[in-house]
Amino acid sequence: MAQINASVYDAEPIPEAAREEIAALLASGDLFRYTAASDAPVSRLEAEFAQFIGARYALAVSSCSGALFLSLKALGVGPGDKVLIPAFTFAAVPSAVVHAEAQPVLVEVGTDFRIDMADFEAKLTPDVKAIIISHMRGQTSDMDAIMALAEARGVPVIEDAAHSLGTTWGGRNIGTIARIGCFSFQSYKLMNGGEGGMMITDDPDIIARAVIMSGAYEHNWKKHPVLHESFARWQNRLPLYNMRMSNLSAAVVRPQIAEVPRRVRDGRANHDHVAGLLNASPWLEVPPPLAPERRAPDSIQFNLLGFSDSETRAFMEASARMGVAVQVFGMSADNARAFWNWKFIGETPDLPKTRAMLMRACDARLPARLTRAECDQIAAVFLAAAEEVKGPVAAYGT
Known part of the structure; x- marks a missing residue:
């Protein structure tokens, strides 16, 4: 049998449009997202990604794992809280739950690679504080049924859309269906930043908490286009986990949206x-x-x-x-x-x-x-x- 002509592990080249901005950043050394008063590459990536995906707010961070962790913390998940996750996912998902000092509860997954809805419903008990739905390898579980059960019981849902940028469910972009969506820019994903992630939501209070905890110390949160009263409520009340994205990573990722x-x-x-x-x-x-x-x-x-x-x-x-x-x-x-x-x-x-x-x-x-x-x-x-x-x-x- 003939040898395969191309390696399936080779990434696509970074678009030419990124190179001029990368060169300017390297010349200036200005890689920190909060140095500029406005219009930093990370800020532009957040605005462009939010518009592309159809969300009010976006927060660029160091990884999808970081986005999941910040999502849990922004929802108030803490020590001992139960978080439902699929049993078929990447280890980073239960790791994010453990990082938040919570307890992962694993839900069965069937031969179609999707959540077993009977097991999901049985494990959605009153002590469950949050749900993470991993669209593992881009396989979408029954989001209509999942959201109906979660909303009836008042449990917030986070979409782990690391593998699902560009997938739609009933015409809606995956990541925008639940309370929060999280994406990955790791090298083998649809948009390649080497590393990096994005958290999206329509909730100003959730994004304000996440922005501060991501590492917007002092008043750097003023550089985010979110209702500032949402930030002021949390000033000095939340820990800083320093999961920011650098300007260099944003310059690599931004042209790939197109x-x-x-x-x-x-x-x-x-x-x-x-x-x-x-x-x-x-x-x-x-x-x-x-x-x-x-x-x-x-x-x-x-x-x-x-x-x-x-x-x-x-x-x-x-x-x-x-x-x-x-x-x-x-x-x-x-x-x-x-x-x-x-x-x-x-x-x-x-x-x-x-x-x-x-x-x-x-x-x-x-x-x-x-x-x-x-x-x-x-x-x-x-x-x-x-x-x-x-x-x-x-x-x-x-």
């Missing part, structure tokens, strides 16, 4: 093309999106059907040998997305649905910049690896 529609379009086309090829196999399954969901994927997840543990390992090995790395979440040593590896949260519950899913769920990068020929090559590797392990498709069912 690239998002193209990356979404091309990423969706690549994903759906490969999904169609994989779903033709009796051994592979890419779950369909929910009806209101229009995804913006830069990776693909699929289930291995009828595989044993040894066959699953053989599939991973065959794919790698043919030139495409694939991880099975539950089979990769110390995988940060396998809940049983989160030793820092204490004893984890028995979650048989999530565990079974993770033991057969495959994950592969599928960036928007890939050509159709490269997508065909990647799909061909997975199909060939499955046939090598399970036998020819023509023999299936005979």
Whole structure:
């Protein structure tokens, strides 16, 4: 089989529009967001991102993890409070809960990579203080049902949209549906800042608390376009966690906002093309999106059907040998997305649905910049690896 022509881990180049501003910043040395009286690169990024996503307020921070942590603190979550999170997410999510001195409560996730709504409702008890919904790898859970249950019980929801910039639910941008939305600009995300994150909300009091705690010491909060009485209420009453974004990071990220529609379009086309090829196999399954969901994927997840543990390992090995790395979440040593590896949260519950899913769920990068020929090559590797392990498709069912 021909070698894959492009590395799926290569990032797109930073747009040329960023370079002049980066050069000016390097020449001036002015990298701190609060040096300028106004119009700093970070401030411009916040304003442009808020307008693009459809939120009143945006706060640029050092990471999506920092955005999640600040969101919890801005909601008043504290020591011992319970926070519902999906059992299928990245370790940074329970880590943010632990950082806020709260207790993660893990909710089952099914073979479609989405929250099990029966388990969610059962665990949404009166002592739950907040909910984080991770749209893990861009898979959107039933936000209509989630928000209805949460609002009926008065529990605020935070959307972890690290993987979902550009995804919509019923025509609304993911991240704008819940009380707070959090995004990532880490290198493998749709907008690449190396590191960095964004918190959005329409609530002036929440953003005021988050701005101060992010590190707007003394009166630097006056450089944020938020009702100043909201800030004055919290002056000197909140700790400073210093999770600010630098001007240099903002200069790298800002020009990529204009690239998002193209990356979404091309990423969706690549994903759906490969999904169609994989779903033709009796051994592979890419779950369909929910009806209101229009995804913006830069990776693909699929289930291995009828595989044993040894066959699953053989599939991973065959794919790698043919030139495409694939991880099975539950089979990769110390995988940060396998809940049983989160030793820092204490004893984890028995979650048989999530565990079974993770033991057969495959994950592969599928960036928007890939050509159709490269997508065909990647799909061909997975199909060939499955046939090598399970036998020819023509023999299936005979």
